[in-house]
Amino acid sequence: MSTAVAPPREGPPLPGVLRTSLARTGLELREYSRSRDAVIFNVLFPVLFLFIFGSVFDGDVIPGVPFVQYFTAGMAASGVLLVSFQALAITIAVERDTGTLRRLEGTPMPRSAYFLGKVGLVVVTGVVQLVVLLACARLFFDVPLPATAGDWGTFAWVGVLGITAGSLLGIAYSSVPSSGRSAQAVVAPVVLVLQFISGVFFAFPSLPSWMQDVASLFPLKWLAQGFRSAILPERMEAAEVSGSWQHGETVLWLAGWAVVGLVLCVTTFRWRRRGDR
């Protein structure tokens, strides 16, 4: 066996992680902005649904709190999972299948730059999406913005935890579809089903309790509840199933899922198609 260390060569050093990660984010954003379906079904999906549901259901969840206000929090939560979990799981599965990952593996790009580039993409698209969503809710449906600095702070930490957990789980889940072609079909139903059971399309207390229990195992329920605590008036806290916003539990569940995602990423991530070894 020959020596494992390449002979030292003089010359410029390898490009750093920060620089390559920023370059990755820039390229990801360009690529993303050019795929029209991703932009519409990912970033704009919650806004689209806000307009549809906001126009159809004009009743109150409880007197004085219109459904659209409750729904805005749900759409913010769904949007976070769409741009993180769903977008990453699909695009990485496709990039693995078409050979982009393999090509990158053959270059001296720092491995971490690939993931940080993806996270950069998620953060940018997530922030754009949330800003557009809140602005539309405010302008077209009179949904009040978070009332206090504390509410904005809550909105921010819920968003950050959601994006972190969603991104890590999305990277991990990208290994589940067996091909790029099947990725959409394998990934999309996950968020869709969660939306029905997690208090997004229907008010959470109106769901059967077994469904509430199932939903409580997954991140979307906690994300939606967290955003509700930032957007809805304080008196709505009593209308939650537990009678509380449960901030402590929310942090634990979202951080827990982030750790699960991280462990799965580290142990199962593949740069190549299945069977390519």
Place this chain on the structure above:
Amino acid sequence: MSDDVAVRVRGLHKHYGQRRAVDSIDLDVVPGEVFALLGPNGAGKTTTVEVLEGYRARTSGEVSVLGADPGRPTRAWRARLGIVAQDTADLAELTVTELVRHFSGFYPRGRDAEEVIAQVGLADDAGTRARALSGGRRRRLDVALGIVGSPELLFLDEPTTGFDPEARREFWKLVQSLAADGTTILLTTHYLDEVEVLADRLAVIASGHIVATGTPRDLGGRDHARATVSWRDPDRPGGVATEATDEPAALVGHLARRFGGEPPGLVVSRPTLEDAYLDLLEGA
């Protein structure tokens, strides 16, 4: 490990269960040469090259690429390689310039994107998205991404498969210009004409074995093989005389005297590279 070989392989094996995709291969590639790995589909060419590129773990054997073990690839080592893989179709929505510039940023010696694009002949398509490039031009983009880091060693895996004849000739010129700049190139192919035009040396691989190494001129001893001389002769059956000889010039001189001028229908031939290659595969 000395620095006078770019690639050194001894007793390389790659097994998948019972199947021996690569079954004891030895190879030496010296810096600055174009080395071709020639063989039919499924012979083990790509598997071998993928071990050298650091993509595949080997079952056993001693492998050194630019002085390092590709089984434990480092970033610094990868920065010295260029890889052009088989049939790619990724990164479709980005333009040639965007991609070349982006990949240049991964390397300590990343080259100017515009210069690389001009070198591979894509200046006209600098703003074109990868998906809109024709097969041949898409391949040029792959080569641009392979050479943008100023590699010491460039892998080209079946680079012209599916090309029309004109595109292949154009592509060969590109490879020759890279070789002229001193880049060591390891090329896999199943085209004999490609080997004849591009390779300084080659190895023929069949069923996971190397069955011969040499230059395109002397492969399988074809430079020493007997020449065949044939001419028209109404006295012989079929009207054509054929003789195998070690001294074709003497025989032709003798014929010229006998016919008192040009022998009719004179042909002097030696085994072509294709003859030598097919003989080797038959024996394998």
